[in-house]
Amino acid sequence: MNARTAPPSSGYGIRCARPAEARAVAALLARAFADDPVMAWMVPGPAGRERRIAAFFGLAQRQQRPRAGGVRLAATGGGRLLAAALWSGPGRWKASGLQELAAVPHYARVFGARGLSRAAGVQNALHEAHPDAPHWYLSTLGTDPAMQGAGVGSTLLREQLAHCDRLGQSAYLESSKASNVPFYERFGFRVTRELRLPDGGPTLWTMWREPVPGPRRPGTVTGGPDRHPRR
Template identity: 70%
Template sequence: MSRHPSVPLAGYGIRFARPTESGAVAALLARAFAEDPVMAWMVPAADREGRTARYFRLAQRQQRPRAGAVRVAATSDGRLLAAALWSGPGCWKTSAVQELAALPQYARVFGVRGMPRAGEVQNTLHEAHPDTPHWYLPAVGTERGLQGLGVGSALLRQQLAECDRLGRPAYLESSNITNIPFYERLGFHVTAEVRLPGGGPTVWPMWRG
């Protein structure tokens, strides 16, 4: 895609997201996932972008107690270009208490009728999740119009360099087949194909050793 004329890329940096930026991070990720097959299948069409933003606000609250959990690429004047959520080794799964407390908010995202499907998807992905200690990347997104310019890869390379330094692998699930080459260039490889239950789309687990 062509460069967005109002967002200069020179001089942007990678840093931890500030708590006050949670809404902006959620909105950015919602825009980035607007055409994501899994989100389109799980989230009702009515106000899908708003519902998806709610989901990513919830995801940040669940991630934020963990060190280095929410990272962004941002210009010096605070404009967010990309965002990534990370979970460190042994921290990828939220507790049953956290999940129970979040149920009303999940219902606002998926709708009451969509909650069983969301639960089945979560269980399926949990079953496929590797047991080996690793860094987990549940979500990463780049602002519309900036894909292909290196912002997303720069954001991820910072944590991946830390993984290399510590000798830790990394794991993600690609929900869009077109994103697989992007992750392969960062050293990930596809380990399986997971078909989501109920006739859902395919998800590709990817591992970086």
């Protein structure tokens, strides 16, 4: 069980990630997803798992960074990273065929032969289930384990959802833990499908959120499991 702590007394803010922070973001997300069912499925065996998950999130950031605001952080003024989220705007959630082809050798090094096959199955399943309607896609939300339950991930999520509401745009995500579903429901997300991954893989829950009109927004309470899987 990870110890839960209060947010730093100096406070923290929400901002876009800087290029020089890519490695620190990847390390944070690797810690947050160390026990994630989908990550454990794609990276079988404990040997080097956190290092390989960090490499995965390093690759994921490369796909997000060309997109304005794609990597969002909760961070202190001193530069300590508390939580990170990877977002894609409407129509920009899927990498191009050329990008995916170029990434294959990198993913092969991360997952190995067995894990690469599983990762490809996960990606195909998620692509097939992905909605066609315009939306913002939250592919990853992770909080440093020491800060989980302190409301940091909630604050990071709420900031982007408020932006979605101002624009009148929907949001979409996949959760790999049933225990996280109520957390996202507090912010207005609703389960649209239970998605069982191929070859005996774990189950994910796809979730959709319609924009909320007016000044009142969901998710005004803090705390809860501040974690969301990417793939």
